[in-house]
Amino acid sequence: MKSYLTALDDVSFMRVQYGSKIIGKELPVFGGFYATKDNYYVVTGENNTDEDNTKEVYRITKYDKHWNKITSTGLTNCNTTKPFNAGSCRIDVSGNYMIIHTCHEMYKSDDGYNYQVNVTIQVDIDKMKITDSYTGVMDQRESRILHNG
Incomplete structure (x- = not known):
């Protein structure tokens, strides 16, 4: 998805469209948008084909209701x-x-494939700190069965 609609306090709607320059991009790959009563959040990412563990791949950015950046946190x-x-x-x-809850292509596995699986990230939005994440395969046995069968 590249666009979202969100209700505003004045009963109108705001359209958030990736690619329209309202705010600067944090990271080059757009993931999603979310609005709370007090803030807007944008999730972006960056490809990491070099499999660099120090590279920020996901970023969650918090804005006020006037699109002023407050802070961000990254994974x-x-x-x-x-x-x-x-x-x-x-x-x-x-x-x-x-x-x-999103998805990603993982680092190359022992069999030479880059598998696509789910990602879950939990953020404390008051502290803007990632408190938990899961980016692996839940059931290795299922992965082998699907690949072989």
């Missing part, structure tokens, strides 16, 4: 060559925790 060392590859980015907030 490194996350087994990712291509963020958001072959899927979408879904975001929800519960209390002060944001859950991002």
Whole structure:
């Protein structure tokens, strides 16, 4: 997805469209957008085909309701060559925790393939700190069965 609609307090709607210059890009690959009562959040990423564990691959950026950047947090060392590859980015907030469920292409496995799997990132949006993430394969046995069969 490259565009979102969100309701504004004055009962109108705002369209967020990737590629339209309203705000500068944080990282070059667009993932998703989310609006809370007080803030906007944009999730971006950057390809990491060199499999560099020090490279920031996902970034969550927090803006006020006038699109002024407040802060951001990023994820490194996350087994990712291509963020958001072959899927979408879904975001929800519960209390002060944001859950991002998206996808990625992983580092090359022992069999020479770069598999695509899900990614989950949990962010404390008050502190803008990533508190948990999962970027691996849940069931290695299933992966081998699907690849071989």
